[in-house]
Amino acid sequence: MAEVSSISDALVHLGRGPDENGRPVNLPISQGSTMLFNSLSEFEAAREARHEPGTLYYGRYGNPASFELEHAIATLEGGAGCISVSAGLTAVTLALMGAAKAGDHLLVADNVYAPTRGFCDTVLARYGVEISYFDPMQDITPCLRPNTAAVMFEAPGSGTFEVPDIPAISAAARRHGALSIIDGTWATPVFCQPLRLGADVVVHSGSKYIGGHADSMIGFIVCNEATYPQMRKMALAFGDKAGAQDVFLSLRGLRTLEMRMKAAEAAGLKLATWLAGQPQITRVLHPALPQCPGHEFWKRDFTGAAGLFGVVTRKTSTEKLHAFVDGLEMFGIGVSWGGFESLVLPVQPLRTATRWQEEGHLIRFNIGFENPDSLCADLARALPLLD
Numbered sequence: 240m241a242e243v244s245s246i247s248d249a250l251v252h253l254g255r256g257p258d259e260n261g262r263p264v265n266l267p268i269s270q271g272s273t274m275l276f277n278s279l280s281e282f283e284a285a286r287e288a289r290h291e292p293g294t295l296y297y298g299r300y301g302n303p304a305s306f307e308l309e310h311a312i313a314t315l316e317g318g319a320g321c322i323s324v325s326a327g328l329t330a331v332t333l334a335l336m337g338a339a340k341a342g343d344h345l346l347v348a349d350n351v352y353a354p355t356r357g358f359c360d361t362v363l364a365r366y367g368v369e370i371s372y373f374d375p376m377q378d379i380t381p382c383l384r385p386n387t388a389a390v391m392f393e394a395p396g397s398g399t400f401e402v403p404d405i406p407a408i409s410a411a412a413r414r415h416g417a418l419s420i421i422d423g424t425w426a427t428p429v430f431c432q433p434l435r436l437g438a439d440v441v442v443h444s445g446s447k448y449i450g451g452h453a454d455s456m457i458g459f460i461v462c463n464e465a466t467y468p469q470m471r472k473m474a475l476a477f478g479d480k481a482g483a484q485d486v487f488l489s490l491r492g493l494r495t496l497e498m499r500m501k502a503a504e505a506a507g508l509k510l511a512t513w514l515a516g517q518p519q520i521t522r523v524l525h526p527a528l529p530q531c532p533g534h535e536f537w538k539r540d541f542t543g544a545a546g547l548f549g550v551v552t553r554k555t556s557t558e559k560l561h562a563f564v565d566g567l568e569m570f571g572i573g574v575s576w577g578g579f580e581s582l583v584l585p586v587q588p589l590r591t592a593t594r595w596q597e598e599g600h601l602i603r604f605n606i607g608f609e610n611p612d613s614l615c616a617d618l619a620r621a622l623p624l625l626d
């Protein structure tokens with residue numbers, strides 16, 4: 240696995256193209272479908288090698304900018320290769336398709352991103368893959384079946400922020416001959432590199448922090464040596480492709496990713512700590528705070544925390560929840576996160592293997608780059624609407 244001695248240096252230098260005189264600082268947007276060859280034999284050689292990363296053959300297989308971006312992200316994660324796809328959900332679904340076939344069993348964490356669960360239950364189940372869900376905080380050994388092909392989980396879980404034991408889950412899967420696939424969107428490679436902790440595949444929604452400005456949709460499948468060929472073949476067989484503009488925006492996002500993550504961490508912690516002291520809030524679900532399940536794993540395996548966390552309110556009515564959310568002036572109402580702007584959204588955890596015990600409402604905040612004091616003041620003004 241490639242080692243990155245300084246993530247700051249890597250984020251600035253990776254994925255900038257060849258060293259030639261007169262080069263622009265940033266690679267231009269690689270727009271194009273057909274690629275032309277000087278002879279039929281050169282064309283045939285490219286066709287032969289079209290599954291190899293870096294081979295210019297046809298736009299769907301990759302172009303100079305997408306290969307640079309994939310190399311940059313694979314290097315940051317310590318992976319053997321990366322496949323850029325059209326959205327984060329596509330990264331999840333293609334990785335699962337690449338791991339499991341009809342007759343296999345897939346073990347999925349109970350707190351995964353809801354559309355991941357949706358894909359498992361509506362598509363994979365229909366194609367003959369057995370799906371079962373596990374408590375992300377448990378030892379998975381008793382849940383593994385003879386036909387378990389892969390374990391899919393998130394660190395931390397979507398909406399509820401439990402941090403699982405990545406090395407233990409990955410090791411148990413490997414002992415069993417199953418792949419471990421982890422959704423690492425929250426931490427980005429700046430704060431956690433799961434392949435270095437034993438996972439086989441990491442998927443990311445680049446639409447969140449990597450793009451970082453709520454203006455791009457892209458996903459990444461980052462693989463170790465053993466899984467890269469099969470995952471790349473699967474993605475190419477499906478014909479999915481990240482858009483040229485989104486590849487450009489991801490490369491640009493990488494340049495400031497560490498700074499943005501650190502700013503999001505500081506502001507997120509400030510707001511989470513403040514919210515923990517408010518009478519309307521019974522619990523704060525933030526991996527860097529001790530009351531979050533798996534906080535000890537976060538301390539061991541992560542170097543920082545994103546600006547996305549949850550709070551649980553005192554038991555109160557739906558009308559009061561609406562009044563509070565609508566009463567906030569600095570927080571946008573909408574899905575997704577990881578952009579420069581603060582967001583608020585109530586979340587209803589979907590559980591089948593565990594029970595969500597809280598009686599109050601679960602509200603998720605994405606803390607952006609506004610002045611944290613203004614965000615606190617806005618919350619202080621709206622929180623009494625929950626009383």
Ligand SMILES: *Cc1c(COP(=O)(O)O)cnc(C)c1O
Pocket residue numbers: 326327328329331352393397422424425443444445446447456457458575
């Ligand atoms: C948003 C999200 C996705 C899906 O990414 P898109 O780019 O929106 O398709 C996958 N996993 C997690 C954890 C997410 O938050």
